[in-house]
Amino acid sequence: MAKQQQEEGPAPKLTINDIARMAGVSKKTVSRVINRSPLLNRQTRAKVEAIIRETGYVPNPQARALALGRNFLIGLVYDNPNLQTILSMQRGVLEALHGTEFELVIRPVDRGSPMVMDDIRRFVTRQRLFGVVIVPPLSENDALARMLDEEGCRYVRIGSATWDDADHMVASNDRDAVADATRYLIAQGHRRIGLIAGPHGFRSAQERRDGFELALADAGIALPRSLVADRHYTFESGLAECESLLDLSPRPTAIFAANDEMAAGVLYAARLRGIAVPEQLSIVGFDDTPITTRVWPPLTTVRWPTVAMRRAAGLKLIGAATGEDAEVGAPSMFSSMLIRRGSVAPPAAG
Known part of the structure; x- marks a missing residue:
């Protein structure tokens, strides 16, 4: 036998x-x-x-990769100093890839380097990537999207507004969300509100600033230049700019910081000066990262659906592998929402 x-x-x-x-x-x-x-x-x-x-069938990834001319690899390309944001990026994409043949490959780059485009091109071609998820601020680079098209590599861009077609874009409503957060401060009675915006040239920073200014304009509230600062999305930036805002006379009764790291820096600066939060200063951040509930008082913030957006980006790319209509298979627009915690109160009398 x-x-x-x-x-x-x-x-x-x-x-x-x-x-x-x-x-x-x-x-x-x-x-x-x-x-x-x-x-x-x-x-x-x-x-x-x-x-x-019943048959014990096991897909042959090598054969399928050969037929596609690509490996079953999804690249996540980023330049972001915020560790929590990076972890959320990975988590979202990995959720989309779970149970499939696809694996995730991480690639940090320096967007300020003159070689950044060449670095990403080499990464894509050497790994024979099936697709790439691009996150802010790299996702705002149209030249990068064109280069990926030239290389025949699928891509999905993630951002704070829509600037590409639905197959290649996952976006959030940052402008509207920040406008709502600012209206909340106004409804509490605040009229002198400071803004610590994100870095100049970032689309996310501009969208959030536009939402802030829109809410003030709708309420007929002037915004002196002295109440606005453009900084990096870091704790140190929030600390430094809050010091400047608190030196003003009169000082602001509330501050909106364009991300939670900066909002935590604002809270720290207030504590150093013995300014009670929220009794003497209200603070609002953006992102809803874990730091918001690990400080006291917990920070009111705008929840950015980071994980859900990354998951949708991954699903769009997987849809391309199975012939799905990406626009139907995964949503392209996500809504941020205000999360009210303990860092906002009406301004002190007088």
Whole structure:
């Protein structure tokens, strides 16, 4: 018997075409099942999954990669000093890739380097990436998007506003969200409100500043230049600029900081001066990172749906592998929302 098996040789390995034939579906449908596409009906998915289990079929990533001319790798390219933001980026994309054949490859770059485009091009071509998720501020670079197109690499850009088509964009409503947060401060009775904006030239910083200014203008509140500062998205920036704002006479009764790291710096500066928060100074941040609940008082902030946006970006890229309509398969616009905690109160009388 053993001799007969040896002469006959091992049974040929099943292919995706074999599974499709046994299930009575298309090869594309089997691929969608393998990659956990959300658009398949339950009956079809269950049928294909049952055949995969019964036959012990294991997809051959090398063969599929050869057919595609790409590896089953998704790149996450970023230049962001905020560790918590980076971790949230990874978590969101990994959630999208869970249970699929795709793996995540991380690539930090220096956007200020004259070689940044060449560095990313080499990363894409050497790894033979299937697609790339680009996060702010790199996602604001149209030249980078064009380069990826030239290399035949799929991409999804993440940002604070829409500046690409739905297949290539996942965006949030930063301007509207910050306007709502500022209106909340105004409703509490604040009229002298300081702004610590993000870095000059960042689209996210501009969108958030526009929302802030819009709310003040709608309320008929003037915004002196002395109440506005452009800084980096860091704790140290928030600390330094808050010192300047608190030196003003009269000083602001509230400060909006364009991210939570800077808002934490504002809180620290107030503590150093013995200024009670929120009794003497109200503070609002942006992002809703863990730091907001690890300080006292907990920070009121705008919740940026970081993980959900990264997950959607990953799903758009996976949809390209299975022939899905990316615009239908994953949303393109996400709404940020105000999270009210203990750092806001009406201004002190007088």
